[in-house]
Amino acid sequence: MDVPSMSTQAWIRSLKSSISDEWRQWLVNDQVAGYTRTYSNNLTYASVKGAGHTAAEYKPEECFAMIKRWLSYEPL
Numbered sequence: 894m895d896v897p898s899m900s901t902q903a904w905i906r907s908l909k910s911s912i913s914d915e916w917r918q919w920l921v922n923d924q925v926a927g928y929t930r931t932y933s934n935n936l937t938y939a940s941v942k943g944a945g946h947t948a949a950e951y952k953p954e955e956c957f958a959m960i961k962r963w964l965s966y967e968p969l
Contacts, residue, residue: 921955929969
């Protein structure tokens with residue numbers, strides 16, 4: 894993991910929200926696309942497996958699936 898990811902997780906911890914759904918994988922085409930964790934304040938942290946700094950450049954299909962599900966109020 895790189896610094897922005899770790900900093901984001903540290904910021905989320907500073908909110909002191911409890912975890913409502915522990916780390917789990919999310920899938921695209923029956924393949925692991927990344928991992929997600931949900932918090933009690935309705936915040937979801939999601940990662941894209943194998944993506945670089947600009948995830949949409951490296952993993953466009955996974956990023957499209959993520960944003961499509963978010964806009965449709967579907968879980969990852």
